[in-house]
Every structure is written in C-alpha cells, then in structure tokens.
Amino acid sequence: MASLPVLGMATTLTPAATAAPEPNSPRQRLRLEDDWRFHFGHAEDLERDFGFGANQRTLAKQGRSGAKPDAADYDDSTWRPVILPHDWAVELPFVNNEDYRRNPADKDDEDYAAAHGYKPIGRKFPETSVGWYRRLITLDKADAARCLWLEFDGVFRDATIIFNGYVLERHDSGYTSFSVDISDFINTDDTPNVLLVRVDASYGEGWFYEGAGIYRHVWLVKADPVHVPQWGVFVRPKTNGMVEASVDLVNRSDARRVTTLDVTALDRDGTAVATTRQTVELAAQSRATREVRLTLPQPRLWSIESPYLYTLRVEVTTEATRDLYTLRFGLRDLRFDAQEGFFLNGKPLKIKGTNNHQDHAGVGAAIPDALQVWRLKQLKSLGSNAYRTSHNPPTPELLDACDELGLLVIDEARQMTSSRQGLSELEALIRRDRNHPSVILWSIGNEEPQQMTARGLKVAKSMARRIRELDPTRKVNAAMNKGFGDGITTALDVIGFNYHEAQIEPFRTRFPDMPIIGTETASAVSTRGEYKTDAKRQVVAAFDTEHPYWGATAESWWSLYNSKPYLLGGFIWTGFDYRGEPTPFNWWPSVASNFGVFDSCGFPKDVYHYYRAWWQDEPVLHLLPHWNWSEGETVSVWAYSNCDEVELSLNSKSLGRQTMRRDSHLEWTVPFTPGTLTAYGYKRGKVVMKTERKTAGAPHRLILSADRMQLSADGQDVAMVSVSAVDKVGTPVPLADDLIQFALTGPSRLIGVGNGNPNSHESDKAPYRRLFNGYAQAIVQTTKTSGRFTFQARAEGLTAASLTFTSR
Numbered sequence: 116m117a118s119l120p121v122l123g124m125a126t127t128l129t130p131a132a133t134a135a136p137e138p139n140s141p142r143q144r145l146r147l148e149d150d151w152r153f154h155f156g157h158a159e160d161l162e163r164d165f166g167f168g169a170n171q172r173t174l175a176k177q178g179r180s181g182a183k184p185d186a187a188d189y190d191d192s193t194w195r196p197v198i199l200p201h202d203w204a205v206e207l208p209f210v211n212n213e214d215y216r217r218n219p220a221d222k223d224d225e226d227y228a229a230a231h232g233y234k235p236i237g238r239k240f241p242e243t244s245v246g247w248y249r250r251l252i253t254l255d256k257a258d259a260a261r262c263l264w265l266e267f268d269g270v271f272r273d274a275t276i277i278f279n280g281y282v283l284e285r286h287d288s289g290y291t292s293f294s295v296d297i298s299d300f301i302n303t304d305d306t307p308n309v310l311l312v313r314v315d316a317s318y319g320e321g322w323f324y325e326g327a328g329i330y331r332h333v334w335l336v337k338a339d340p341v342h343v344p345q346w347g348v349f350v351r352p353k354t355n356g357m358v359e360a361s362v363d364l365v366n367r368s369d370a371r372r373v374t375t376l377d378v379t380a381l382d383r384d385g386t387a388v389a390t391t392r393q394t395v396e397l398a399a400q401s402r403a404t405r406e407v408r409l410t411l412p413q414p415r416l417w418s419i420e421s422p423y424l425y426t427l428r429v430e431v432t433t434e435a436t437r438d439l440y441t442l443r444f445g446l447r448d449l450r451f452d453a454q455e456g457f458f459l460n461g462k463p464l465k466i467k468g469t470n471n472h473q474d475h476a477g478v479g480a481a482i483p484d485a486l487q488v489w490r491l492k493q494l495k496s497l498g499s500n501a502y503r504t505s506h507n508p509p510t511p512e513l514l515d516a517c518d519e520l521g522l523l524v525i526d527e528a529r530q531m532t533s534s535r536q537g538l539s540e541l542e543a544l545i546r547r548d549r550n551h552p553s554v555i556l557w558s559i560g561n562e563e564p565q566q567m568t569a570r571g572l573k574v575a576k577s578m579a580r581r582i583r584e585l586d587p588t589r590k591v592n593a594a595m596n597k598g599f600g601d602g603i604t605t606a607l608d609v610i611g612f613n614y615h616e617a618q619i620e621p622f623r624t625r626f627p628d629m630p631i632i633g634t635e636t637a638s639a640v641s642t643r644g645e646y647k648t649d650a651k652r653q654v655v656a657a658f659d660t661e662h663p664y665w666g667a668t669a670e671s672w673w674s675l676y677n678s679k680p681y682l683l684g685g686f687i688w689t690g691f692d693y694r695g696e697p698t699p700f701n702w703w704p705s706v707a708s709n710f711g712v713f714d715s716c717g718f719p720k721d722v723y724h725y726y727r728a729w730w731q732d733e734p735v736l737h738l739l740p741h742w743n744w745s746e747g748e749t750v751s752v753w754a755y756s757n758c759d760e761v762e763l764s765l766n767s768k769s770l771g772r773q774t775m776r777r778d779s780h781l782e783w784t785v786p787f788t789p790g791t792l793t794a795y796g797y798k799r800g801k802v803v804m805k806t807e808r809k810t811a812g813a814p815h816r817l818i819l820s821a822d823r824m825q826l827s828a829d830g831q832d833v834a835m836v837s838v839s840a841v842d843k844v845g846t847p848v849p850l851a852d853d854l855i856q857f858a859l860t861g862p863s864r865l866i867g868v869g870n871g872n873p874n875s876h877e878s879d880k881a882p883y884r885r886l887f888n889g890y891a892q893a894i895v896q897t898t899k900t901s902g903r904f905t906f907q908a909r910a911e912g913l914t915a916a917s918l919t920f921t922s923r
C-alpha cells in the first residue's frame with residue numbers, strides 16, 4: 116500500500132468554517148483536524164494494543180488508563196501523522212476472504228467480506244480492526260475558568276475517549292454524533308493535554324462498506340460556564356414568519372447568574388430582522404429552558420429552487436457577552452397527502468430522490484465537506500430534489516449542504532430499537548438535526564426483520580413517541596419491504612415502500628389515508644461505459660435493462676411513480692455506486708455495487724441522462740453506446756431525450772426519426788460502420804439539439820478538468836480532477852485504460868484516486884490509477900499554505916496534461 120505524500124502539516128486549530136464565532140464571543144468552536152497521529156492497535160494482542168486493559172487496574176483508578184500513549188511524554192514518533200477526516204479501511208488492501216461465506220458453494224449467499232468491499236476489517240482481522248488516534252492539545256490559562264467539551268461528528272465505531280488518562284466515554288454507534296466534557300480534566304499550565312481515541316471497528320453495523328476510524332470532524336468547544344449547551348436550541352419557524360424557539364441555558368458556575376437572553380433573527384445578508392429580549396435567572400449549577408417568539412417581516416421561504424436561510428443568534432449577557440450561539444433555519448411548509456401527494460410551501464412537488472451511503476472513491480467514508488457538496492451538486496444536476504441518508508445518521512455537514520443547496524432529506528436512524536441505547540441514539544439524531552429545513556421525515560428503520568410483527572410495532576411506537584416528543588413538526592417514516600399494512604405500519608405517518616410496487620394498490624385499499632413514498636426504487640445495475648453484460652468480466656451493460664429480481668429499471672419505476680399523483684415520489688437505489696454489496700456479482704473480484712446513477716467517482720452513467728431528461732426542464736439529448744465496435748456488428752442504439760422527436764443518422768445517412776413518449780427512451784438497431792453517429796432532437800418540428808458519437812482512434816493525449824480552480828487554503832478544501840484521453844483528432848477514447856501517474860507541486864496533497872471500476876483492486880491512495888472506460892479521478896486537497904499548485908497527469912506514449920490551481 117503506497118502512502119501519499121503529506122505536505123505542509125499545519126499546527127494550528129481551525130475555527131469552524133460554518134459557525135465562526137463573533138470576535139467578542141467567549142465561545143469558540145475549533146475544528147481539530149491536524150496534528151493527529153495514528154497507529155493500529157490490536158483486538159486480541161494486549162501488547163500491540165498499548166497495554167490497554169492488560170490488567171485489572173485499567174479502570175480501577177481514574178487518571179491512569181493503563182494505555183501507554185496516555186502519558187504526555189510518550190514518544191509517538193512512530194505513529195503516522197493523519198489529517199481528519201480519516202478512514203483507515205480505505206487504505207487497506209483488498210482481501211479475498213471467501214471463508215466468510217456461510218455456504219461457500221453458493222455464490223449468492225451473503226458474504227460478509229463482500230458486504231463491506233473485501234476490506235480486512237472485522238473480528239477475523241484483529242490487527243487491522245483497532246486504531247488509536249493521539250493528539251496533544253495546548254490550552255490557555257483562561258480555559259481553566261471555562262467549560263470545555265469535544266464534539267465528535269461520528270467515529271466508526273466503538274470509540275473510547277481517553278483524556279489525560281481518564282476514560283471519559285465509550286461511544287458505541289458508528290454514526291451518531293456525541294460530545295465529551297473535558298472541563299474537569301484539563302491542564303492549563305504548560306503540560307500538554309493528551310487526547311487518545313481508541314476506535315474498534317471489529318463489529319459492523321451495516322451490510323455495506325462502513326469505513327473505520329475518526330471519519331468525520333472533531334471539534335473543541337470552549338464556552339463560559341453560562342452557555343447554550345450542544346443542540347440547545349430548537350427553532351420552529353412557520354411560513355407566515357412566526358418563529359418559536361426553545362432555548363436551553365446552563366449555568367455551570369457556583370454562583371447565581373442573572374442574564375439577559377437576546378434572540379435575534381438575521382436575514383441571509385446578516386441584517387437583524389427581528390429580536391426579542393428576556394431576563395433569565397439561573398441558580399448556581401442549574402439548567403433552564405426559555406421559550407421565545409419572533410415575527411419575521413416579509414418572510415422569505417426556503418425551497419428547492421431558492422433555499423433561503425435565516426440565522427438565529429442567541430446571545431447570553433451579564434456585564435459582558437457570555438455566550439453567542441448561532442444556527443441557521445428556513446421557513447417551509449410540508450404536506451404529505453395520501454391522495455394528492457407531497458406539497459412544499461403549498462405547491463405539489465414530486466419527490467425525486469436518491470439513496471446514498473457515505474462512500475466515495477479515494478477517500479471511503481472520510482468525505483471532506485467540499486466533496487460532500489460536490490456530490491450533492493452532481494445529484495442536483497440530475498434534477499434530483501431529495502436525499503435519503505440510508506441507512507444511518509449522516510454527518511451534520513451533509514445536512515448543512517442540503518440546507519444550502521435545497522435538497523429534501525429523509526434522515527434515518529441506524530437501528531430500529533427502543534432499547535435505552537437505541538432511544539438515546541435516536542434522541543441524539545433528532546436533537547442534532549431538527550433545525551435543518553432540509554429534513555422532512557425521520558426514518559426509524561429499513562427493512563427490519565421485525566417490521567411485520569407485533570413486537571416490531573411496539574418498538575416502532577416507542578420510537579415514534581420519542582420522536583414526536585422531541586419534534587412535533589415532522590412525520591415518522593420507515594422503509595418496509597414486507598408486511599405492508601402489518602406490524603410497524605400503524606406507528607408511521609408516511610409509509611416507505613422499498614420496491615414491491617405491485618403491493619401499493621392492495622395497501623391503499625386497506626389504508627387509504629396513509630401517504631406512500633418509495634423509500635427505495637430501481638436497484639437497477641449498470642457498469643459505467645460497458646454495453647454488454649459479461650459474467651466473466653463481472654460487468655453489467657449500461658442500457659437500462661438490468662436489475663435484481665426485487666428491483667426494476669429506471670424507466671419502469673419512474674413511469675409508474677410519475678403516473679400516480681398520490682405517490683409522493685421515490686428514492687433511487689442509489690445515486691452513487693458504493694463499496695460493498697457487489698451486485699449483481701456478489702463475489703470476488705467485484706468489490707463494489709453497480710447500483711449508482713453515478714459510479715463511485717461520481718462520473719455519470721448513461722442512465723443519468725434518462726433521469727435528467729425527465730427530472731428537470733433543460734433540453735437533454737444523449738446517445739448510447741460509444742461508437743467503437745467491430746465492422747458489421749449489430750449495435751442497439753438508445754437515445755435519452757426530452758425532445759418531441761429524435762432522428763438518428765450514421766455518417767450523414769438518416770436512420771429514421773421517432774417520437775419520444777414521456778418518461779421513455781428510443782431505440783434503433785444499427786449495423787456498425789466506423790464514423791459519426793448523430794442524433795437530432797426536434798421540438799415542435801424543428802431541430803433544437805444535436806449530439807454525436809464518433810469512432811475514436813488510439814489514445815494520444817490526456818485531458819484534465821476540475822470542478823474549481825480557486826480553492827480555500829484551509830487544509831480541507833478539495834478539487835475534483837477528472838482525467839480522460841482523446842485520440843489524435845480530439846475524440847474521447849471510450850475504452851482507454853492507460854495507467855496514469857499523478858504528480859503535484861506546490862502546497863497541496865493528493866488524498867485519493869479512483870476510476871469507478873467495481874472490480875478494481877488498485878489502491879485508492881496511490882499516486883497513479885488506470886483509466887477505466889476512459890476516465891479516472893484524483894482528489895486534490897489544499898494545505899494551510901496559500902499559493903499556486905500544479906497537478907500533472909502522465910501516461911506512457913501519451914501527451915501529458917497539467918492544471919494549475921490557486922489556493923488562498
């Protein structure tokens with residue numbers, strides 16, 4: 116496994132990009148992304164697990180965990196420097212561990228190794244399933260008088276947080292956010308504070324690739340003893356501009372405090388538009404909740420097209436400002452109607468959604484915020500307006516981005532259980548996410564084995580009750596694939612159908628008042644750039660024809676859902692390919708699924724253009740397949756378009772004009788001759804568009820493109836670089852598979868590479884990658900040094916290409 120050059124390690128704490136504190140605020144929220152060191156521990160060998168738990172005394176006395184690295188003078192120079200977010204699973208080689216198969220003879224049998232993409236993580240791999248993170252934190256003298264806590268957006272999984280030798284927390288879930296109060300344990304003299312996080316990914320929580328490590332952000336929050344606690348504000352705005360908010364305040368000092376609570380709404384430009392003030396008396400070491408009301412003049416609504424966000428500024432003052440807490444909110448109205456469908460702000464809106472796991476080529480589960488935004492923009496370009504966080508709470512930055520971009524979200528719990536732990540995770544999810552205008556439904560589970568039972572109903576009712584207590588403004592959903600109408604059904608406000616379209620009508624007869632949403636649809640499979648299903652090569656044709664028995668083609672599910680106004684809409688399984696669940700070839704060497712509308716790099720497959728044609732209004736005309744076949748071969752040619760008619764011609768000879776049916780596609784059968792295949796799109800009898808596919812020669816020159824050339828020098832921002840090849844005359848070479856070498860000069864680092872090939876075992880972290888059907892991707896990250904940096908791509912026998920970026 117080649118590791119990537121890490122340039123320009125920075126040493127400072129970074130203030131949060133989103134909730135930057137105002138200069139006079141004593142509250143700070145600092146992102147801890149640099150200066151971490153990482154080392155594998157061991158799930159069985161105590162010595163290799165730094166002696167943690169080696170004897171009975173580990174937890175006997177506090178302040179000495181027994182883990183050697185908790186000493187301030189521990190020499191961690193052999194530990195690897197890492198920058199968060201970090202997923203160590205994606206760095207590991209692929210391992211064919213077929214002995215996980217319960218029935219080795221049956222290739223379709225559930226296979227744990229395949230399920231998570233053949234990465235050596237799990238109980239059978241003790242040497243690569245436990246990771247230790249260590250970071251020194253230097254604090255100021257003034258911090259002694261403050262409250263300090265760490266906020267973890269998410270760690271996969273079973274995180275033990277050890278701070279200055281104190282074992283402060285054991286957090287099991289790999290998906291929920293949590294915080295750890297460190298106020299009582301800090302050193303504010305010159306002794307550094309030692310933060311150790313032991314992460315144990317031995318147990319999985321899903322049936323898909325989940326990553327391993329501190330794969331989301333970690334924050335250090337410093338606040339006055341009188342402050343708004345984490346997730347302490349719940350804002351309930353109405354479209355008429357009336358805003359109600361509940362504000363929690365704590366006084367962690369030993370003195371009574373009389374404070375002024377100012378709550379102000381700011382418009383998008385930062386202008387205060389409404390404010391309210393009240394006095395709050397807080398006894399020593401107490402907690403209080405205050406209700407506030409604001410009226411926004413000329414309220415602006417949040418919508419898909421115009422996701423207008425206000426800011427709520429909560430200020431707590433005695434003589435000076437003690438705390439300043441801000442959050443964003445949006446005004447929108449949701450209506451789920453069993454007869455008429457879904458309404459946003461009173462207007463009907465068909466939900467055009469995608470399901471996604473948190474996984475991208477090159478980085479696995481450790482998705483930088485800028486990449487998160489890039490992925491969502493790819494989905495929006497499809498015409499998609501919704502995202503289901505299958506099957507777990509997402510990182511909060513994903514929801515921030517959905518708020519900003521205008522995407523509706525089904526926010527899903529990982530486990531359907533009403534155990535104490537289950538309810539506490541559910542509570543963390545709701546408290547954290549209930550201010551996001553993007554979130555429209557809470558999902559309590561997906562295809563749970565108990566979904567059709569009386570026990571399932573008890574569990575679902577307990578979860579739904581807790582949700583309604585914490586958030587009376589939203590509805591409760593679950594995704595079912597069996598027992599529609601039974602079990603958990605009556606605990607839900609909106610039922611989710613995963614596939615099984617034939618059962619929709621019978622269900623409606625029994626439950627005419629229950630709104631229906633397609634929580635999972637399609638599961639259609641295609642490999643980008645492949646046009647013949649080939650079991651030997653384990654690739655599946657990218658015509659919209661292939662799906663597992665439970666799924667459907669894009670065209671069949673969408674035509675159905677679009678034809679029934681009462682269906683709220685549906686979520687494609689999936690937006691992007693992801694590691695694990697290698698369908699339809701659920702065995703080695705396939706390590707990733709083929710479900711995506713985009714491949715694992717976010718390169719669109721042909722079906723992207725089908726959805727684009729029918730999910731948005733811009734004119735679309737797309738031809739498939741490529742035009743590099745053997746002479747005389749008969750090729751099926753498809754067109755995706757929203758034009759009225761499409762005419763196909765080969766080398767200027769018309770092959771006929773056909774009328775497009777709504778939500779459909781067109782087909783021709785064409786004997787191959789090299790040259791140019793052209794499609795003309797007609798609207799009202801006139802040609803409005805033209806697209807071509809040309810027979811390409813051998814690869815001659817590399818082409819680079821990037822989503823942005825100006826980046827932020829914050830050590831987190833990324834550029835998404837696409838690499839492709841063209842022939843001598845500039846025609847894209849659809850089957851190019853050249854090995855590309857990457858090099859960077861200047862303040863930047865390569866954090867991952869990919870090509871969307873579900874059968875590739877090349878390293879995600881190497882400075883090289885083969886093109887797969889013409890494309891590869893490199894993800895380039897800035898450092899905290901501003902300046903220009905150049906990315907270069909080379910391949911033997913081809914003209915090289917380079918791009919120069921600026922970061923500031």
Ligand code: GAL
Nearest residue numbers: 561562596613635638688696
């Ligand atoms: C569903 C399941 C998803 C995924 C999908 C594949 O049943 O909810 O997580 O496994 O099938 O088609």
